[in-house]
Amino acid sequence: MNTIITALFKKEPQFPSEFEYLFEKYCRKGGGSEEERLNKAMVFRNYYELYMYAFFLGIRKKKSIKWKNRNKDKSTTNAWNVENWKPKQLRDYLVCCVLGEANIPLREYDLMSEKEIANKSSQLMTIIEEYTYGGLSILDKTFQSDKNYFDETFAFTDYVFE
Amino acid sequence: MKITKITLENFLCYSGKDNIIKFTDGINLVLGANGYGKSKLYDAFNWLFFDRITNQKGEPIGTVTLSSNLISKKTIEETTDGEIECKVILELETEKEGFQIERKYSIRKEDEKLFPSEKSDVKVFIKNELEYLPHELPVDSGFLDFVRDNIIPIDILPHIWFQGERGITKAVDTSSGKTLHQVINKISYIEMWQRYVDIADNANNRIKTIFDKEARKSSRKKKTREALYTKIEDLQTDLNKNSKELASRRKDLGSVNQKIDNISLNAEAQEKISNLKLEEEKLTNNFHKVKEELDALIDSADRNLFDSFWVINKTQHSANSYDKLYSDYIYEKQREINEAKENLPKIPRGNPTATHLNKMIIDRHCHVCDRPAPKGSDAYNHIEKLLPENYPSPKPDSREYIHDSEFKKMSQIQIGLLLNIDAFEQESEDLTTNYYKKEDKRVELKEKLENIKDKKSLVLTDAGLENLDSGVQIGKKYKNLSEQSSNLNNTIGRLENSILADNKEKEELEEKYQKSFAGEIDEKLTKQMKFFKSMLTATKHAKESQFLMLVKLLEEKTNQHYENINKESGAFYGEIKFHKNHTEGYTARIHDADDVDVTNNMNTSQILSMQLSILFAILSTNKEKGLNKKYPLIADAPNSSFDPEKRKFLLREMGRTFDQTIIMMFEYLEKDPDRQNRYKVNTKALKALKTEMKGSGIGVNIIHLDIPNNINPKKLQELSITQNHLKL
Numbered sequence: 047m048n049t050i051i052t053a054l055f056k057k058e059p060q061f062p063s064e065f066e067y068l069f070e071k072y073c074r075k076g077g078g079s080e081e082e083r084l085n086k087a088m089v090f091r092n093y094y095e096l097y098m099y100a101f102f103l104g105i106r107k108k109k110s111i112k113w114k115n116r117n118k119d120k121s122t123t124n125a126w127n128v129e130n131w132k133p134k135q136l137r138d139y140l141v142c143c144v145l146g147e148a149n150i151p152l153r154e155y156d157l158m159s160e161k162e163i164a165n166k167s168s169q170l171m172t173i174i175e176e177y178t179y180g181g182l183s184i185l186d187k188t189f190q191s192d193k194n195y196f197d198e199t200f201a202f203t204d205y206v207f208e
Numbered sequence: 209m210k211i212t213k214i215t216l217e218n219f220l221c222y223s224g225k226d227n228i229i230k231f232t233d234g235i236n237l238v239l240g241a242n243g244y245g246k247s248k249l250y251d252a253f254n255w256l257f258f259d260r261i262t263n264q265k266g267e268p269i270g271t272v273t274l275s276s277n278l279i280s281k282k283t284i285e286e287t288t289d290g291e292i293e294c295k296v297i298l299e300l301e302t303e304k305e306g307f308q309i310e311r312k313y314s315i316r317k318e319d320e321k322l323f324p325s326e327k328s329d330v331k332v333f334i335k336n337e338l339e340y341l342p343h344e345l346p347v348d349s350g351f352l353d354f355v356r357d358n359i360i361p362i363d364i365l366p367h368i369w370f371q372g373e374r375g376i377t378k379a380v381d382t383s384s385g386k387t388l389h390q391v392i393n394k395i396s397y398i399e400m401w402q403r404y405v406d407i408a409d410n411a412n413n414r415i416k417t418i419f420d421k422e423a424r425k426s427s428r429k430k431k432t433r434e435a436l437y438t439k440i441e442d443l444q445t446d447l448n449k450n451s452k453e454l455a456s457r458r459k460d461l462g463s464v465n466q467k468i469d470n471i472s473l474n475a476e477a478q479e480k481i482s483n484l485k486l487e488e489e490k491l492t493n494n495f496h497k498v499k500e501e502l503d504a505l506i507d508s509a510d511r512n513l514f515d516s517f518w519v520i521n522k523t524q525h526s527a528n529s530y531d532k533l534y535s536d537y538i539y540e541k542q543r544e545i546n547e548a549k550e551n552l553p554k555i556p557r558g559n560p561t562a563t564h565l566n567k568m569i570i571d572r573h574c575h576v577c578d579r580p581a582p583k584g585s586d587a588y589n590h591i592e593k594l595l596p597e598n599y600p601s602p603k604p605d606s607r608e609y610i611h612d613s614e615f616k617k618m619s620q621i622q623i624g625l626l627l628n629i630d631a632f633e634q635e636s637e638d639l640t641t642n643y644y645k646k647e648d649k650r651v652e653l654k655e656k657l658e659n660i661k662d663k664k665s666l667v668l669t670d671a672g673l674e675n676l677d678s679g680v681q682i683g684k685k686y687k688n689l690s691e692q693s694s695n696l697n698n699t700i701g702r703l704e705n706s707i708l709a710d711n712k713e714k715e716e717l718e719e720k721y722q723k724s725f726a727g728e729i730d731e732k733l734t735k736q737m738k739f740f741k742s743m744l745t746a747t748k749h750a751k752e753s754q755f756l757m758l759v760k761l762l763e764e765k766t767n768q769h770y771e772n773i774n775k776e777s778g779a780f781y782g783e784i785k786f787h788k789n790h791t792e793g794y795t796a797r798i799h800d801a802d803d804v805d806v807t808n809n810m811n812t813s814q815i816l817s818m819q820l821s822i823l824f825a826i827l828s829t830n831k832e833k834g835l836n837k838k839y840p841l842i843a844d845a846p847n848s849s850f851d852p853e854k855r856k857f858l859l860r861e862m863g864r865t866f867d868q869t870i871i872m873m874f875e876y877l878e879k880d881p882d883r884q885n886r887y888k889v890n891t892k893a894l895k896a897l898k899t900e901m902k903g904s905g906i907g908v909n910i911i912h913l914d915i916p917n918n919i920n921p922k923k924l925q926e927l928s929i930t931q932n933h934l935k936l
Contacts, residue, residue, distance in 0.1 A: 051614045089510045098519065105523045135621050136517055139527065142622040146529030152537035156610050192920065200640060203509045204884060206521050207633055 050155045051141060053167035055129035059097060059174050060120035062113065065182040068189070069093050069121075072196060089202045094126045098140060099202070100181030101174060105143055106206075109180030110173070128174075144170050147177070209360055209839050210301045210868050217295040217312075219255075220248040223280035223928035230933065231840075231870060234907030235863045237894075238872040241887045242651065243921055244913045245929040246872035250371050250844035252296045256311045257355060259328055262371060275324040276315045281924040289317055302359060303838075306335030307343075360839055367823050368835070368866075371844040373816055374662055380796075380819045380826075401751035408744040415737050419722070422729045429724055436721045443714040447707060454703040461696040468689050479808055480667050487811075488660045495653040498646055505643045512639070517625050518632045527622050534619045541609060565595045637881060644879030655848055659812065758829075759786055759794060762822075765829045766796070769821035772861045774814070777854045782806060784818055796822060813849040817858065820846065824865045840868035847873060856897060863906030883917055895936050910934040 048056075061069075073090040090096040104110055131137040145152070148170055158166060188195050188205075195201055211231050216222035222245060229238070229249070240246040251261035255278075260270040271278065279294040295312040313328040330351050333340035345354050356362050366379045423433070513519045520527075560568070560576060568574055568591050574581045581587035722734060763786045774781035782801075786794040796818060798807045807815075827836040841862060847855050855875060862869045876897070880888040889912050898908045912932040919926045 047610070049611050049614055051611070051618075089513075095514060099513065102519050102523050105526050106521070108525075133514060133517075135625060136514060136520070138618050138621045139517070139520060139625050142530040142618050143523060143526035145533060145618075146526045146531075149529060149533070151540070152533050152611065152615055153540045156608065156612075194920070198885070199506055199643070200509055200884075203513060203518065203636060203640075206513065206518055207636055 047160055048163050048167075050145075050158075050163055050167055050170070053163050054141060054144075054170050056127055057167060057171045058122055058127045059171060059178065060116065060122055061097065061100075061175065061178055061182060062115075063119045063121040065186060066121050068182060068185055069096055072096060072202075089196075092126065094131050097178055098131065098136065100185065101140060101178045102143075103181030103184055103205070104177030104179070105147075105181075107180065107184060109184065110176040111179040111183060113172075113175060113179050116175075140174075144173050147173050211298065211840055211870065212301060213297075213299040214249070214252060215295070215297040216249070216252055217297075218280040218283040218292065219252055219294045219296050220278065221245050221280060221924070221927050221929055222248065222252075223282040227929065227931060229911055229931050230909075231868065232907060232909040233868055234909065235859060235901065236868070236870045236909045236911065237859075237876070238870065238911045238913060239874070239877050239889060240872065240913030240929075241874055241877055244887075244915060246874070246913060247371065247844050248929075249872060249913075250842065253298070253369065253842055255328075256296045256298050256309060256330075257352075257365075259311070259330070271313055271328045272326070276322045278313050279315060280927070282927055284315075284317065284322070285925040287317055289319070291316055300359070301335075305358075306340075307359065308333040308335065308340040364827070364835055364839070367826055368839055369842040370846065373659060373812070373846065373849065374666075375844070376816060376819045376823070376846055377666065380822045401747070401754050404747040405744070405751055408740065408747045412737075412740040412744045415733070415740050419729065419733055419737055422733065423721075423725055426725060426728045428728065433721065433724055436717055436724070440714055440717045440721060443710050443717065447710050447714065450703050450707050450710070454700060454707065457696055457700050457703065461693060461700060464689055464693045464696060468686065468693060481664055483808065484660050484664050484667070488657065488664075491653055491657050491660065495650065495657060498650045498653060502643065502646050502650060505639060505646065509636070509639055509643070512635070516632070516635065517628070518636060520625060521629065521632050524626060524629060527626060530622060531619065534615055537615060541612070544608075560594065562596055565591055569595070641879070641881055644881075648879065652848075659849065663812070762786070762825050762829050765825035766818075766821045769824040769828075769861055769865065770818060772864070773817045773821065773854065773857050776857055777851070779814075781814060781817075782810075784821070811849075813851070813854060816846075816849055817854070820858070824861065828865055836865050837867050839866075840870055841866040842870045844872045845874065846871070847875070852893075856900065859897070860901065860904055860906065863901055863908075864904060877912075885921065886915065886917065889934060891936060894934075898936055910936065 072088055073093050073096050074088045090099065128137060128141075131140075150166070155163070155166070185196075210233065213228065213230050215225075216227040216229075217225045219227075238246060238249060240249075255261050255271070258268075260268045261274065263269050276284065279292055283292055283294075291314055293312055293314040295310060297308060297310045299306070299308050301307075309330065309332055311328050311330045314325050316323040332343040332345060332351075332354060334343045335341075345351060352362060370376055370379050426433075564575065568576075568581065569588070572580065572582050572588065574587050574591060579587065581591060722737070725734075763784065766784050770781065770784055780800075782798045785797055785799050787797055788794055797805050798810055798814065798818060800806045810818075824836065828834075843862075847858055850858055852875070859869075859871070862871065876890050876894050877887040878890050880886045882888075889910070894908075894910060898910075901908050910933070912934055914930045914932060915921050916928065916930060919928065921927060
């Protein structure tokens with residue numbers, strides 16, 4: 047039987063397709079060369095890194111956005127389900143945050159049936175996607191006001207500490 | 209002349225009307241990072257007086273070419289339609305009066321199109337007690353005539369206003385003899401001595417004419433005298449002819465020697481280039497190393513977001529919610545265990561069933577005597593022995609707490625990550641500080657590299673190396689020129705001997721001729737002739753020795769300044785000596801203690817300090833003119849090759865030499881950790897400088913050029929500069 051964690055790990059999170067350009071611009075696809083990364087400010091090694099970055103930004107700014115047209119305009123993090131995200135400690139910390147945000151007594155998960163676990167894991171994924179939506183919209187707003195903002199050295203790092 | 213204030217209105221990057229910089233006596237340090245308006249401030253002085261600025265190559269560009277580029281892009285962007293004006297207003301005081309000079313230029317903006325004016329306008333105002341009154345410039349003379357007559361001699365400006373190291377080299381080109389010769393003429397009264405020589409020559413000719421006139425009246429020994437006179441005249445004709453030829457041959461020799469010099473210079477230039485290349489190679493290696501370190505730091509910052517978990521900064525509230533949930537979970541679990549324990553039926557002492565024994569093994573607890581029985585303990589082993597042999601081995605019923613181990617693992621990870629979270633900000637700050645230190649180093653190395661490129665190009669241009677033939681051809685050319693030089697030297701020697709002999713013979717004949725008139729011509733006239741002749745000789749000698757004395761004086765003063773800049777730095781600096789060269793000029797060289805010329809082994813800062821020392825000496829040597837006390841020194845980034853200690857000594861020497869110095873520089877600034885991509889002044893270093901300067905009686909006025917926080921310095925249409933007068 048699946049635990050809530052293993053059920054969540056099997057899921058592949060989505061994000062609104064309007065933010066695809068951020069992933070295209072700041073993530074290396076398939077690794078990318080070191081030179082390309084430095085020259086093009088490709089800070090993130092994978093799509094899921096930017097995804098995690100945006101999720102934590104949403105958490106930090108307490109901004110989660112309901113995603114109304116999810117089924118119409120979704121994009122994926124390049125077929126990487128949560129289980130494959132690295133570093134693993136960061137992935138697990140992310141799950142802690144999601145469980146914290148869901149605020150369901152943990153004992154309840156023990157008592158859930160397989161079907162209930164599956165439903166609940168979908169709800170937890172919605173929490174992840176909504177905070178990520180919040181984070182991505184913050185990044186988008188900054189980018190739209192200054193298209194070169196994230197080309198500056200340490201722009202993404204500074205954003206974490208501002 | 210003392211500059212008191214400059215106001216820049218919409219001039220280049222100085223957007224708006226409130227760009228005011230006030231200057232005081234002593235040293236005015238205008239501190240600005242690259243792109244923060246330092247050089248534009250220097251351009252403002254240049255534009256105000258000469259209606260032009262200099263580009264990065266040091267070439268002048270006038271207002272007409274610059275056109276709307278003279279006006280702040282931000283102001284142009286923010287103006288919808290209408291007239292846009294840029295202005296530079298300079299307030300200054302001379303010994304006699306106070307002046308305000310204003311130059312302005314305007315463009316018209318209509319429907320996003322710009323219509324520039326044809327020229328700029330300059331106005332002069334003279335200060336009375338309360339205000340500046342307009343001053344009409346005379347119709348028959350221009351603005352520069354007014355400046356020359358009332359404010360500052362234009363010809364000394366290149367020696368006291370210069371931009372960068374290139375500007376210094378342009379003002380004092382130590383590789384050319386010409387400059388020093390011109391300098392000596394400028395600071396000396398050589399023209400006056402030439403006038404004395406001319407006066408003595410005229411007087412001598414006049415008295416000779418009078419004597420000849422008297423002589424013609426006498427009829428005694430006419431034939432003998434006529435023969436003597438003809439011989440003297442013939443000798444004079446020969447002398448004139450030979451002197452003319454001598455002058456012409458000397459000119460030829462000068463030109464041949466110049467060509468030889470150029471070829472030697474080529475060899476010297478090649479050596480210089482090779483030294484510069486070595487230095488360039490070293491700097492390039494360092495540059496790449498620093499660049500790699502910078503890239504590694506950027507990468508490290510990006511990686512630390514994930515590998516060091518910086519990305520979770522300020523997310524504790526969510527993680528803490530989980531922590532609370534997990535604590536509740538553990539509590540609930542314990543509560544349930546306790547409840548189950550309480551509900552367990554009492555086991556009769558000494559008679560537990562297999563089910564009871566199994567439960568005790570799972571719980572690791574003896575429910576008979578109610579005490580723990582961990583695996584391996586005597587109690588556990590005893591319970592295990594009591595179990596029937598064929599009874600299935602006990603398995604814990606984990607279904608009830610299916611998530612326990614996962615939740616526990618997550619809690620441990622969460623606690624582990626949050627433990628370090630407070631250190632993330634400091635770690636990031638340390639990394640950023642380290643990065644900007646290295647970035648400063650990279651900029652410094654880049655500037656040095658560009659400097660070397662400039663120097664290489666200067667050496668190549670000076671030596672005409674672009675047109676150099678092959679080494680063999682140079683050798684042939686050199687041999688040919690050497691032969692020409694040797695032949696010319698022989699001819700000159702022959703002519704000089706001939707002139708000397710003719711002069712001697714002429715003098716003897718003249719004496720004989722004059723003596724033949726003894727008793728016939730007034731003796732007073734004969735004595736006067738002798739006097740004027742000796743006067744002519746004496747003035748010629750005086751002129752020559754005066755020139756030599758000035759060379760010595762300039763050399764001495766140059767060495768004083770040179771020593772003051774270099775002595776305390778602890779590095780080798782040697783002594784400057786002026787070498788007389790093939791032409792009529794002098795070349796400055798650096799000698800070591802064994803009097804060996806080591807100029808080619810000296811580094812950039814030493815050559816620059818030599819050139820600056822000559823500049824200072826030019827202005828301070830002639831005490832009567834005292835140019836250094838009369839006019840301000842204005843220099844933009846003259847010291848980028850100097851280390852901090854030497855820079856301090858240079859500033860001190862500037863302060864001692866000039867009553868007012870305005871110097872723009874990048875040094876004494878450092879990355880501001882509180883503001884992204886901005887610089888702050890190094891207060892500690894500046895305070896130390898101020899104290900040290902105060903000890904030498906020099907006041908320091910500090911102006912920090914800054915860019916407001918909300919502006920992206922890369923966007924010219926947003927750029928504006930603030931001026932902070934610092935009181936440390």
